[in-house]
Amino acid sequence: MSTIVAPVSRTVPARTVAVPVPADPNPAGHGPLDVLGVPGQVNLDYAATAPCARAAADAVAELLPWYASVHRGAGALSRRCTLAYERARQQVGDFLGVRPDDHVVFTRNTTDALNLLARVLPPGGKVVTFASEHHANLLPWPVDTVRLPVPGSPGAAVRALDAALRELRRGTDGSAPILVAVTGASNVTGECWPIADLARAAHRHGARIVLDAAQLAPHAEVDISALAVDYVAVSGHKLYAPFGIGVLAGRADWLDAAPPYLAGGGATRTVGPATNDVDWADGPGRHEAGTPNLLGAVALAAVCEALTGADRPALYAREQALLAHLRTGLAATPDVVELRTFDADAPRVGIVSFVVAGRDSAQVAAELAQRWQIGLRDGLFCAHPLARRLLTEAGTRSGRPDLPPTALRASIGLGSTTRQVDRLLAALAALG
DSSP: OOSOOOOOOOOSOOOOOSSOOOOOOOOOOSSTTOBOOOTTOEEOBTTTOOOOBHHHHHHHHHHGGGOOOSSSOOSHHHHHHHHHHHHHHHHHHHHHTOOTTOEEEEESSHHHHHHHHHHHSOTTOEEEEETTSOGGGTSSSOTTOEEEOOOSSHHHHHHHHHHHHHHHHTTSOSOSOEEEEEESBOTTTOBBOOHHHHHHHHHHTTOEEEEEOTTTTTTSOOOHHHHTOSEEEEEGGGTTOOSSOEEEEEOHHHHHHSOOSSOSTTSEEEEOSSTTOEEEOOSGGGGOOSSOOHHHHHHHHHHHHHHHHSOHHHHHHHHHHHHHHHHHHHHTSTTEEEOOSSOTTSOBOSEEEEEETTSOHHHHHHHHHHHHOEEOEEEOTTOHHHHHHHHHHHHHHHTOTTOOSSEEEEEOOTTOOHHHHHHHHHHHHTOO
16 A cells, blocks of 8 residues: 555535633543543644554453563463463464564664664665654664755655665665664654655665654555565654653664674574673564563553454544545644645655744644634744755745744644644634
């Protein structure tokens, strides 16, 4: 399934509400994909950390009485926990469409997963990425990483990557390892990247590609096999599964050839008396030293299972309608300017960044929280090079010289409603 999704619908009319609309009560539901929340609080900050899904909470509550060691005990509790942990690995792998010989390594989050991949990059390996990436996909890589400029369109991204890889291969035998590191959906704009096309360009030049799917996976299907990417990194806390879990899934050879990301118990077959007398394990356990995050793995697997059993196209269509309503309402609100990298109609997930001309973004966020109980993100969203560039471009495009140096971001997901979006639009219209 391609990660370029249908363009945002423009059929939802603009709607500016004169007075604040009461927030939805949002009681804790009983369906697996209902999300937990606090009545009266409007959470429009899913891109930072999504709320906990009922599936994750129930799975953890069921396992807690049995909580014990994983891979380290013969008792009934330990055996059950070991089975739950490895079953979670299988369920997450199925959700991501891994190939039979891929590894699924549990990490802390996407940042941890990409740092792991940076550590196992073979000697002499080169990395190519874009300046539009989240810091998690900029900072872990070697200092000589090729950082391509922010592209103006999905097609321009593919052409820039193809040209860069051709230049890197020029005059060589083509055997040096190259890794392309790209996002699936921008955490600043929500815009989707042409992952399948970028993967084809990478493989055409003998390079591998890792997909940062932290923002894409909560909104659309991510299938490693169908996209033909080599690695995928995701975060549980953005996939409605808290408890500090992440995943790096993909090709086994680099992972099995490199020293462990963390050295310790569980990462070895045997340890001898000499300092360097260590036989490291193969497989995911090589990079999962120490007591694993059982509850996080089980929570993430439960959400993956619930999403797999859900009508994903219907969930996606509902989100797209709500996103269109949000963007149309923002466009109709005086002094609000949206940030974007691609064309206004480029496919995107439920993330919108914007500014209120003449107003400091941090102050606006604080006022929305205090007066209307609305939670947004403000700042540069851990993507400083991209956010600063888009703020400059937004000023030029809008002709407004009074845009603030940071932005606001509204992001939606499974628990978001039209009433919540209308409450935000009403509050922005009522700013003094």
